[in-house]
Amino acid sequence: MLVLLAAVLAGCGSSAAKISAPVTPKPTFAGGEVTPPRTAPPIRLHDAAGTLVTLAAQRGRYVLVTFLYTHCPDVCPLIAQNLNAAIRSLGPAASQVRVLAVSVDPKGDTPAAVRAYAKRLHLAPQFRYLIGTRAELRRAWAAWNVLSVQESAGLVDHVAYTALVDPTGKERVLYGGQVHTKDVLHDLRILRRRSAAKT
Numbered sequence: 001m002l003v004l005l006a007a008v009l010a011g012c013g014s015s016a017a018k019i020s021a022p023v024t025p026k027p028t029f030a031g032g033e034v035t036p037p038r039t040a041p042p043i044r045l046h047d048a049a050g051t052l053v054t055l056a057a058q059r060g061r062y063v064l065v066t067f068l069y070t071h072c073p074d075v076c077p078l079i080a081q082n083l084n085a086a087i088r089s090l091g092p093a094a095s096q097v098r099v100l101a102v103s104v105d106p107k108g109d110t111p112a113a114v115r116a117y118a119k120r121l122h123l124a125p126q127f128r129y130l131i132g133t134r135a136e137l138r139r140a141w142a143a144w145n146v147l148s149v150q151e152s153a154g155l156v157d158h159v160a161y162t163a164l165v166d167p168t169g170k171e172r173v174l175y176g177g178q179v180h181t182k183d184v185l186h187d188l189r190i191l192r193r194r195s196a197a198k199t
Contacts, residue, residue, distance in 0.1 A: 027190055029173050030183035037170035040065070040163065041143035043100060045130035048114035053128050055100065059169055062097045062188055066162040066179075067146050068129070069105035070117040071154050075177050079162065080121055086184040087124045096167075097188070099127040104141070104148040104158040106134040166191055 043055040043065065055063065064083055068076040083099045090097060103109040114129045123129070131137075141148055148158040164173040164187055173187050 029190060030186045031164065031173040031175040031179075033173060034171045037166070037172050040165045040169055040171045041140075043102065043130070043140055043143075045102065045132045045136060045140060047128050047130055048111040048118070050111075053100065053130055055165070055169070058098050058100070058165075060096075060167050062167060062191065063165040064097070064099045064162055064184065065144070065165060066099065066101050067104050067141075067144070067148075067158060067160065068101045069103055069109055069156050069158070070113045070129075071105065071108050072156070075160050077121065079160065079177070079179055080117075080123070080127075082179055082181045083162065083184065084121060084123050084127055085181040086188075087126050089181065089185060090188075094124065094126055097126060101127065101129045102140050102144070102146075103129070103131045103137060104146065105150075105154075105156045106132065106137050107150070108154055108156075164188075164191075167195070 040055060040063075043053070045053060047053055055065070064086075066079055066083065068080055070076075080101065083101075087094050087097055087099065103114075109129075109131045111131065114131060117123075118127070118129060130140075132140075137148075140146075144163075146159045148156055151157055160177040162175040162179045163171050164175070164184070166172050172191060175183065
């Protein structure tokens with residue numbers, strides 16, 4: 001649900017000389033705004049190097065949480081490429097952003113498969129591809145309301161969406177399977193401006 005807030009500013013002076021003008025509405029998110037923002041579910045998984053990665057440890061950064069598998073023939077590579085392009089477009093500010101890609105294929109997403117995938121797509125260091133046993137991944141899927149069904153020939157039918165989590169750990173924006181680089185960059189700018197305005 002998208003919410004626009006408008007305000008009216010009054011000029012200084014006597015009551016007879018008040019001037020009021022409408023303020024430009026706050027820019028809207030390109031994705032779907034989560035209203036009100038909600039605390040993102042936990043994630044606690046390992047990457048291909050065996051390093052434990054948790055969502056809680058990312059506090060202070062913007063995090064894009066998505067669900068992929070390395071052998072996906074269509075939408076997953078596009079999501080990965082678009083999120084990766086967003087990170088690479090940020091320059092030095094990329095240090096304040098992470099992508100946590102949670103596997104939906106515990107059998108096919110081996111450490112070797114993930115390393116090859118990261119190399120093939122030139123994934124930035126801020127892009128963390130998380131894997132685990134079926135039991136470990138199921139806990140993450142359940143927390144994030146993701147369904148993953150193993151089909152024949154190594155195909156996986158799964159929910160494809162991306163969530164943008166702010167530095168306080170709140171879900172702020174949701175994207176469907178068509179998440180675009182420009183939309184992510186637009187929404188990150190909005191969140192950063194709003195955060196700066198509060199300080």
